[in-house]
Amino acid sequence: MGIWRRTKHETMTNNNEQNQQTRAVDFPGGRGQSRSRQTSLDPSFESSCRHPSTSSDRTADMALSGKTAVVTGAVMGIGRAMTEVLLQNGAKVALLDVNESEGKTLMEALEKQYGQGRTLFCKADVQSEEQFKAAFEKTTETFGGIDILCNNAGILNEGLWEKTVAINLMGVIRGTYLAFEHMNKLKGGRGGVIINTASMAGLGPLPSCPVYTATKHGVVGFTRAMAANSALSGYGIRVNTLCPGFVQTELFTEIPARLAQHSHLADATVQLVEKLGTITVSEVAQHILELVTDETKNGEALLVTPAGKQYITFPSVA
Numbered sequence: 141m142g143i144w145r146r147t148k149h150e151t152m153t154n155n156n157e158q159n160q161q162t163r164a165v166d167f168p169g170g171r172g173q174s175r176s177r178q179t180s181l182d183p184s185f186e187s188s189c190r191h192p193s194t195s196s197d198r199t200a201d202m203a204l205s206g207k208t209a210v211v212t213g214a215v216m217g218i219g220r221a222m223t224e225v226l227l228q229n230g231a232k233v234a235l236l237d238v239n240e241s242e243g244k245t246l247m248e249a250l251e252k253q254y255g256q257g258r259t260l261f262c263k264a265d266v267q268s269e270e271q272f273k274a275a276f277e278k279t280t281e282t283f284g285g286i287d288i289l290c291n292n293a294g295i296l297n298e299g300l301w302e303k304t305v306a307i308n309l310m311g312v313i314r315g316t317y318l319a320f321e322h323m324n325k326l327k328g329g330r331g332g333v334i335i336n337t338a339s340m341a342g343l344g345p346l347p348s349c350p351v352y353t354a355t356k357h358g359v360v361g362f363t364r365a366m367a368a369n370s371a372l373s374g375y376g377i378r379v380n381t382l383c384p385g386f387v388q389t390e391l392f393t394e395i396p397a398r399l400a401q402h403s404h405l406a407d408a409t410v411q412l413v414e415k416l417g418t419i420t421v422s423e424v425a426q427h428i429l430e431l432v433t434d435e436t437k438n439g440e441a442l443l444v445t446p447a448g449k450q451y452i453t454f455p456s457v458a
């Protein structure tokens with residue numbers, strides 16, 4: 141059970157046993173940083189990110205300049221890394237999360253790093269139609285529209301399996317339907333793209349997390365169906381899903397407690413983690429850019445693991 145004895149913020153780096161402190165203000169460093177920009181809000185970190193004084197004059201030529209994104213579960217982990225990728229590439233970002241205190245702190249740090257008027261924080265639980273809808277409306281009111289949605293919020297708790305379904309699957313469905321209302325070209329929208337965070341567990345079963353596996357399989361299936369639905373309907377909206385393997389975040393900690401009645405399988409899961417390795421949030425988030433900017437990407441499932449990235453092909457049933 142070695143892996144789970146590490147302190148809350150220590151994580152196992154892929155193929156090397158160095159402990160890493162993953163602090164609240166910077167992303168895990170480690171392997172693969174050459175493939176992704178190390179970003180940090182830690183002022184002591186020699187960041188490669190643009191500073192506010194240059195951000196505005198360089199934003200104009202960035203891939204996502206003029207675009208507005210909404211990210212759920214944006215305050216930490218993969219969602220926070222996605223937020224940074226979007227900001228680094230010129231987008232304005234609405235951060236949605238239930239963690240209000242951390243959200244406001246992050247907002248202040250992001251404004252210092254990327255300039256005023258580029259970010260908005262909305263306290264929003266993806267389980268709540270009212271809160272999610274209000275956040276969309278506030279975003280549209282603030283930035284003039286929504287072009288990108290990252291349905292990223294998710295939990296892993298087999299003991300609270302109904303909540304897991306409500307957040308991981310129903311929350312993604314709710315966000316997608318709200319985005320279709322705002323983006324639909326047939327309803328006055330300007331089109332757009334939705335990125336749903338599934339998981340490698342959305343492509344193959346994690347025996348110790350059957351409900352989590354079900355939610356992620358649901359996200360993959362729903363994404364592919366909505367992508368085809370939109371294409372056939374002429375809505376002008378693309379829908380793709382990102383399927384990370386094991387990623388070094390809070391969700392990845394205290395796994396035995398999260399497995400609940402399946403915790404007897406914790407060792408098997410540890411062996412799977414050791415077999416497959418782990419990746420950093422930056423190594424995951426960098427891939428949203430291709431899913432967002434490549435107009436040919438619709439209905440794609442992009443698997444990201446220590447071995448790299450792979451677009452999944454599914455058996456054709458018709």
Ligand SMILES: NC(=O)C1=CN([C@@H]2O[C@H](COP(=O)(O)OP(=O)(O)OC[C@H]3O[C@@H](n4cnc5c(N)ncnc54)[C@H](O)[C@@H]3O)[C@@H](O)[C@H]2O)C=CC1
Pocket residue numbers: 212213214215216217218219236237238239264265266267292293294295296307308337338339340383384385386387388389390391392
């Ligand atoms: N960490 C991993 O190994 C992997 C994670 N994923 C998925 O990536 C997504 C992000 O996970 P992590 O960054 O690892 O998790 P995390 O626990 O580090 O961050 C999740 C964020 O979502 C927020 N959140 C939780 N419930 C919410 C709700 N009801 N409404 C709004 N925000 C809520 C939390 O406050 C937190 O800021 C999840 O969908 C997860 O299932 C997929 C594959 C691997």
Ligand SMILES: CC/C=C\C[C@H](O)C(=O)/C=C/C=C/C=C\C=C\[C@@H](O)C/C=C\CCC(=O)O
Pocket residue numbers: 296338339340341343344345346347348349384385386387391392395409412415416
């Ligand atoms: C315990 C789960 C830890 C983190 C959850 C995280 O959010 C996440 O989504 C991680 C998913 C990783 C899944 C990785 C592999 C899934 C593999 C399955 O397809 C097969 C499962 C077991 C096969 C055993 C083997 O040796 O291949």
